[in-house]
Amino acid sequence: AQSVSQHNHHVILSEAASLELGCNYSYGGTVNLFWYVQYPGQHLQLLLKYFSGDPLVKGIKGFEAEFIKSKFSFNLRKPSVQWSDTAEYFCAGPDRGSTLGRLYFGRGTQLTVWP
Amino acid sequence: ETGVTQSPTHLIKTRGQQVTLRCSSQSGHNTVSWYQQALGQGPQFIFQYYREEENGRGNFPPRFSGLQFPNYSSELNVNALELDDSALYLCASSRMDRTTEAFFGQGTRLTVV
Numbered sequence: 078a079q080s081v082s083q084h085n086h087h088v089i090l091s092e093a094a095s096l097e098l099g100c101n102y103s104y105g106g107t108v109n110l111f112w113y114v115q116y117p118g119q120h121l122q123l124l125l126k127y128f129s130g131d132p133l134v135k136g137i138k139g140f141e142a143e144f145i146k147s148k149f150s151f152n153l154r155k156p157s158v159q160w161s162d163t164a165e166y167f168c169a170g171p172d173r174g175s176t177l178g179r180l181y182f183g184r185g186t187q188l189t190v191w192p
Numbered sequence: 193e194t195g196v197t198q199s200p201t202h203l204i205k206t207r208g209q210q211v212t213l214r215c216s217s218q219s220g221h222n223t224v225s226w227y228q229q230a231l232g233q234g235p236q237f238i239f240q241y242y243r244e245e246e247n248g249r250g251n252f253p254p255r256f257s258g259l260q261f262p263n264y265s266s267e268l269n270v271n272a273l274e275l276d277d278s279a280l281y282l283c284a285s286s287r288m289d290r291t292t293e294a295f296f297g298q299g300t301r302l303t304v305v
Contacts, residue, residue: 113296121296126293178223178240178294179225179248182227
């Protein structure tokens with residue numbers, strides 16, 4: 078069965094530190110992958126998405142992710158985090174052959190950034 | 193804002209009761225998916241509606257049911273509520289043609305006591 082897993086459940090960083098959140102997926106074929114962010118009290122927002130092409134994907138707010146097929150990974154990165162990046166981050170991918178509305182989510186990583 | 197609106201934002205129900213949650217999809221989207229997000233977990237797919245019919249279901253019992261209306265809005269109904277149904281319920285709208293990602297509403301926080 079398809080699945081998406083996230084390695085880190087809670088990450089604590091100081092402002093200006095670099096960030097890398099791990100995400101692995103377990104299915105083959107056409108791969109579409111997403112990172113969503115959920116700020117406290119707000120709805121899930123799309124940070125970035127990978128459909129095909131350039132494996133290095135740039136998203137909003139300075140985030141990027143690299144799709145590495147050989148490692149089945151899609152890690153999220155940001156060179157310098159800010160206090161406002163405190164949020165929960167979810168990696169997700171669609172069920173095989175389904176629409177992009179049917180997503181498997183990882184458990185999520187809570188990022189806390191200290192000023 | 194995503195254009196996906198859910199109501200109500202918060203709800204408290206008693207075990208055994210029934211609840212209906214509502215979702216209006218984003219303009220141009222014809223597919224609505226519902227998710228349950230328990231505390232400390234990622235969202236879990238409940239089911240999806242397209243053309244007013246269920247189009248796929250996750251691992252949820254039949255007491256979770258839904259509807260989609262001609263204007264693509266949707267309802268999630270849960271019968272015989274259990275304490276474990278307490279969660280954030282998210283609605284996501286998308287297009288069936290896989291060209292766009294899903295956009296999420298702000299969710300309905302359901303508490304079952």
